[in-house]
Amino acid sequence: MAEKPFFITTPIYYINSVPHVGHAYTQIAADARARFERLRGKKVYFLTGTDENAIKVARVAQEQGRDPLEFCDELAASFRAVWDALNISYDDFNRTTEARHRIPVQRVVQKLWDDGHLELGTYSGWYSVPDETFFREEDTVEIDGAHYIKNPSEDQSKAPLEWIEETSHFFKLSTFQDALLATYDQNPEMLRPETRRNETLSFIRMGLRDTSISRVQDWGIPLPAGVPEHENHVVYVWFPDALLNYATAPGYLSENPETAQHFEQIWPPDLQLMSKDIFTKFHATMWPALLKSLDLELPRELFAHGFWTVNGRKISKRDPETIIEPIAFSRKISEISGADFPIAVDALRYYCLREVTFGVDGDFSPQGCVARYNSDLANGLGNLLQRTLVMLQKPDYFHGVVPASQGRDFGLQSDLPRLAQSVEQDYAALNFSGALNTIWEVIGRANKLIEDEKPWAKVKAGRVDEIADLLRELLSTCQWAAVTTSPAMPTAGAAIWRVLGRVESMTWQSALDTEFVAGHRCLTVQPLFPRADLAKMEDGAAKFTTKEKPMNSNPPTENSTLQAPAQPQAQEPKEANFITIDDFAKVELRTGKVVEAERVPKADKLLRLQVDLGSETRQILAGIAQHYSPDEMIGCIVVIVANLAPRTLRGYESQGMLLAASNDEGVLSLVTTSAEIAPGAPVR
RNA sequence: GGCGGUGUAGCUCAGUUGGUUAGAGCACCGGCUUCAUAAGCCGGUUGUCGGGAGUUCAAAUCUCCCCGCCGCUACCA
Numbered sequence: 001m002a003e004k005p006f007f008i009t010t011p012i013y014y015i016n017s018v019p020h021v022g023h024a025y026t027q028i029a030a031d032a033r034a035r036f037e038r039l040r041g042k043k044v045y046f047l048t049g050t051d052e053n054a055i056k057v058a059r060v061a062q063e064q065g066r067d068p069l070e071f072c073d074e075l076a077a078s079f080r081a082v083w084d085a086l087n088i089s090y091d092d093f094n095r096t097t098e099a100r101h102r103i104p105v106q107r108v109v110q111k112l113w114d115d116g117h118l119e120l121g122t123y124s125g126w127y128s129v130p131d132e133t134f135f136r137e138e139d140t141v142e143i144d145g146a147h148y149i150k151n152p153s154e155d156q157s158k159a160p161l162e163w164i165e166e167t168s169h170f171f172k173l174s175t176f177q178d179a180l181l182a183t184y185d186q187n188p189e190m191l192r193p194e195t196r197r198n199e200t201l202s203f204i205r206m207g208l209r210d211t212s213i214s215r216v217q218d219w220g221i222p223l224p225a226g227v228p229e230h231e232n233h234v235v236y237v238w239f240p241d242a243l244l245n246y247a248t249a250p251g252y253l254s255e256n257p258e259t260a261q262h263f264e265q266i267w268p269p270d271l272q273l274m275s276k277d278i279f280t281k282f283h284a285t286m287w288p289a290l291l292k293s294l295d296l297e298l299p300r301e302l303f304a305h306g307f308w309t310v311n312g313r314k315i316s317k318r319d320p321e322t323i324i325e326p327i328a329f330s331r332k333i334s335e336i337s338g339a340d341f342p343i344a345v346d347a348l349r350y351y352c353l354r355e356v357t358f359g360v361d362g363d364f365s366p367q368g369c370v371a372r373y374n375s376d377l378a379n380g381l382g383n384l385l386q387r388t389l390v391m392l393q394k395p396d397y398f399h400g401v402v403p404a405s406q407g408r409d410f411g412l413q414s415d416l417p418r419l420a421q422s423v424e425q426d427y428a429a430l431n432f433s434g435a436l437n438t439i440w441e442v443i444g445r446a447n448k449l450i451e452d453e454k455p456w457a458k459v460k461a462g463r464v465d466e467i468a469d470l471l472r473e474l475l476s477t478c479q480w481a482a483v484t485t486s487p488a489m490p491t492a493g494a495a496i497w498r499v500l501g502r503v504e505s506m507t508w509q510s511a512l513d514t515e516f517v518a519g520h521r522c523l524t525v526q527p528l529f530p531r532a533d534l535a536k537m538e539d540g541a542a543k544f545t546t547k548e549k550p551m552n553s554n555p556p557t558e559n560s561t562l563q564a565p566a567q568p569q570a571q572e573p574k575e576a577n578f579i580t581i582d583d584f585a586k587v588e589l590r591t592g593k594v595v596e597a598e599r600v601p602k603a604d605k606l607l608r609l610q611v612d613l614g615s616e617t618r619q620i621l622a623g624i625a626q627h628y629s630p631d632e633m634i635g636c637i638v639v640i641v642a643n644l645a646p647r648t649l650r651g652y653e654s655q656g657m658l659l660a661a662s663n664d665e666g667v668l669s670l671v672t673t674s675a676e677i678a679p680g681a682p683v684r
Numbered sequence: 685g686g687c688g689g690u691g692u693a694g695c696u697c698a699g700u701u702g703g704u705u706a707g708a709g710c711a712c713c714g715g716c717u718u719c720a721u722a723a724g725c726c727g728g729u730u731g732u733c734g735g736g737a738g739u740u741c742a743a744a745u746c747u748c749c750c751c752g753c754c755g756c757u758a759c760c761a
Contacts, residue, residue, distance in 0.1 A: 206757080280756080356696090368696090379723055384723095391719045437698090447723095447724055448726095455719065602759080603685070620761085621759090622760070645761080647761055649759065
């Protein structure tokens with residue numbers, strides 16, 4: 001039987017916007033690893049795709065009077081176009097609206113039912129359409145009769161939630177708790193990096209709840225007919241629909257015997273990459289539990305990379321300057337340097353992989369990228385290649401023909417195999433920055449070697465022979481660098497390979513066998529990485545955002561549908577959202593004077609206040625401890641909701657709600673009155 | 685609050701199981717050089733290795749306490 005191909009995945013992307021650098025990062029890293037494995041002679045199956053079964057996709061299509069499927073075709077094509085431009089060498093692009101995904105998903109659900117992993121129940125809860133997520137009652141907050149997500153994260157909706165109550169099918173996730181912990185105990189390398197592994201273990205140890213896998217909707221994959229109460233239900237878009245793409249794409253439960261056999265050969269994934277926000281809950285908990293329920297082998301490695309900020313700011317649609325679209329950005333690099341577009345793409349890829357250790361968060365700065373482009377690519381690698389080839393080319397040197405060895409050894413070429421091994425280990429461990437670091441140390445050594453040997457002096461003295469071996473070592477080093485950098489920079493690697501006169505296909509072995517035969521001819525070149533004008537790289541990243549957005553309703557998310565999507569923008573007030581004066585009258589607002597205040601033990605955010613309302617004193621708990629100290633609260637005039645049902649928090653009853661304004665940056669400010677007014681005064 | 689991380693030159697970070705005067709890149713200054721993309725090379729500047737105490741012949745490295753920051757988690761009526 002043939003060797004198992006190296007199976008690598010990225011998440012499938014929620015097609016709600018054009019991709020930005022955050023999305024591209026996963027692709028670039030996966031692509032670097034995939035190319036590296038191919039260089040090593042491995043057959044690779046690199047899978048990516050789009051998630052199209054979210055109800056919001058259908059709704060937006062409808063709003064635009066479009067056919068949802070056609071709409072998806074367009075969006076999926078735009079994603080592919082970006083990946084193609086970035087030279088992402090995916091082998092398969094899976095769309096969850098395709099039959100090859102839909103049919104096996106139905107079979108999976110049927111199988112789960114038949115094998116007793118599902119049970120019927122009633123799902124009732126608060127549903128956020130933009131987030132495609134249900135929230136427990138205790139995770140919502142009621143304001144003016146509408147419910148909202150409590151403490152919405154940056155990515156979550158601040159729009160009102162919908163109450164949904166329906167028959168649903170539950171996956172018995174809780175039954176896999178011990179098995180998962182045992183697996184991770186036995187395979188400590190499976191979840192990486194370590195910090196994410198720790199988070200996952202503590203998440204699982206807190207206890208897993210069974211999870212609903214169906215929804216009453218008209219968009220998505222219908223439940224199979226063999227499952228009770230399947231009518232009107234579709235498979236929940238996150239679980240197991242989207243996650244199953246990793247299995248359906250290679251052919252799990254396919255009717256086609258050839259495809260099914262492909263699956264047998266390829267399963268399990270060797271590496272699944274994703275950003276950290278969809279790691280713990282989805283990829284490291286639900287996904288492996290699902291695989292266990294299907295008796296499928298678990299992926300060998302799950303790796304969560306970090307987030308990018310842009311110039312220190314969180315990537316957010318509300319902050320357009322943080323939205324850097326990779327194509328627009330690469331065009332800019334190309335424009336200010338004169339480099340070909342694919343080379344500019346390589347510069348972006350290089351920057352992403354070199355700038356931060358893979359796995360931790362990093363900051364993306366356009367100027368930083370240009371600085372690295374100039375110092376590492378133009379002055380470093382590009383210039384080394386240029387000076388080497390020009391020396392070889394010059395009439396008083398070697399006329400472009402590799403000279404015969406004179407038996408001198410400068411110690412660099414002989415060191416290359418050892419260094420290639422170090423780079424190889426780093427790539428295999430996803431330590432991209434480490435690999436590139438080592439490569440640039442070699443480039444530095446080569447530049448120093450030229451200075452030390454002063455070939456120009458020897459040529460002037462008529463002793464060209466003495467530099468024959470120097471040139472040979474430099475050529476070998478360039479070839480070595482072409483091979484070792486090519487996973488990160490495929491275009492540049494191939495270009496160097498070509499100008500060195502290589503016509504055979506590149507392999508990792510060619511980083512080890514770098515000997516040039518005498519008489520070999522190299523080509524001449526223009527600078528591969530022309531220097532860029534740093535001054536022309538403005539700070540504003542808005543330059544890297546195109547206007548057209550396939551779906552304008554939401555900001556891009558860091559990664560995929562599997563992760564928490566999208567903070568919806570503030571909704572335009574619609575007719576239907578108005579309340580009447582009678583509705584408002586239901587809310588009893590009163591002023592109060594804080595007479596006592598203290599922190600609630602073991603709670604970071606809670607203050608316990610005694611508020612004088614004139615006729616009575618109320619105990620009110622408020623989540624403002626990070627903004628106001630107990631001392632400064634005393635004597636404050638505050639506005640409270642006086643007729644809110646009491647609720648116990650951290651063991652204390654809160655008899656009302658204190659009003660405060662807060663913005664997206666988390667700044668919070670109390671509502672007060674502009675003049676001293678008697679406690680208990682009604683607020684209207 | 686609990687758990688997990690982290691704090692080293694202006695910036696980004698290396699510093700393996702404790703061992704000689706604490707390192708790299710970028711930035712900055714001076715010099716050299718010309719094969720090369722005003723590229724390259726050499727030299728130089730800046731550090732109480734978050735703070736304190738302890739173990740040790742020896743601690744950035746181990747122990748304890750404290751402070752800051754980050755992540756997950758609980759608390760926001």
